[in-house]
Amino acid sequence: MVRSIGLPKETKDGERRVALEPSAVASAVAAGFQVRVQASAGVGAGFSDDEYKRVGAAIVSSAEEVWASDLVVKVKEPQDAEYKFFREGLILFDYLHLAAEPKLATALQESGVEAFAFETLTYPQGLPLLAPMSEIAGRAAAIVGAYYLASGSGTLLGGAAGVQPARVVVVGLGVAGTMAARGARGMDAEVTGIDIDLHRLYQAHMEGTVSSTLASSDSAIADAVSGADLVVGAALVTGAKAPHLVKREHIASMRPGSVVVDLAIDQGGCIETSRPTSLSHPTFVESGVIHYCVTNVPGQYPRTASRALSAAVAPRLLDLARDASSARIEGALNISHGKIVHPAVAKALAE
Ligand SMILES: NC(=O)c1ccc[n+]([C@@H]2O[C@H](COP(=O)([O-])OP(=O)(O)OC[C@H]3O[C@@H](n4cnc5c(N)ncnc54)[C@H](O)[C@@H]3O)[C@@H](O)[C@H]2O)c1
Structure with a gap:
């Protein structure tokens, strides 16, 4: 069961986006989740720690604390230095693009992370998080x-x-x-x-x-x-x-x-x-x-991109946090219990 949601500061080169703006964090807090935001996670997109604090988030100083949450929502695929935070049962929700990231796919499989990708989610139609x-x-x-x-x-x-x-x-x-x-x-x-x-x-x-x-x-x-x-x-x-x-x-x-x-x-x-x-x-x-x-082309327009991404991600994040088998996150699950479960991703990584 998901009680806590973590929002880390992005670490990819030049990346200034954040996955949730303060209003989206407010919705998650109102829905009963504890939200931990890493200090300065939103600064690149023009959202201060105080704005997140005001809507009920806990501001934590380290990446370790934010990754200790039950569910981590972020923008870009985890970078090498973040693999150490992977653990069995952690729910990860972000862009993964695993067809081009075999090393990440292996790290997620070996650690037992339940990995949900924005870019393959198909509810209600098209690719609404891409x-x-x-x-x-x-x-x-x-x-x-x-x-x-x-x-x-x-x-x-x-x-x-x-x-x-x-x-x-x-x-x-x-x-x-x-x-x-x-x-x-x-x-x-x-x-x-x-x-x-x-x-x-x-x-x-x-x-x-x-x-x-x-x-x-x-x-x-x-x-x-x-x-x-x-x-x-x-x-x-x-x-x-x-x-x-x-x-x-x-x-x-x-x-x-x-x-x-x-x-x-x-x-x-x-x-x-x-x-x-x-x-x-x-x-x-x-x-x-x-x-x-x-x-990560949109990373150079962090204000516009974070707001657009947050608007699309926020409702699906709540669906996922409440019920990881919800039909509203159809297509997103890429890796579960150590196996690649998305057919196209599995095929790409087997080639
Ligand atoms: N580099 C970045 O920062 C960045 C940012 C956002 C999206 N993207 C990427 O851009 C790409 C396009 O995303 P999208 O949302 O526009 O996808 P989309 O599904 O809306 O469009 C893809 C198009 O490719 C067409 N297509 C498929 N096979 C083709 C072929 N053989 N010949 C010609 N066209 C073909 C499809 O018919 C479709 O119209 C994706 O890889 C996405 O991940 C990259």
């Missing part, structure tokens, strides 16, 4: 893509009178891809959206989110990418390792100084040449192309 961060990461992708094109090929997204706008290709027109496309269109780029789901392409086409659409195939991606100034990777198969849709040779065909932003990097990346980068060191160059593959 969507708010995908929305923010998508918007950010257009901003950072435009920014790095300046130092790269020197291309301005909107072009100029007598000069064509930049060409942007978005692979995967879900929540993140749609927002990236909207952002790039907003800066007057020419945007091609690629997806395997024809209904999504139809919607984007009818709503004018993109300049053109392409049904996903290796040859369509090869053609589109070779003429692109900016490629955004945002394809997802829930729980699975991201498919390598943009191949090394596609990247090599791009103009030097072009940019790729692989948002799908948290699931391993949908661009073959991608590897995870951090907010401190966000880019590397491969085949002359600037790669931005940050795994």
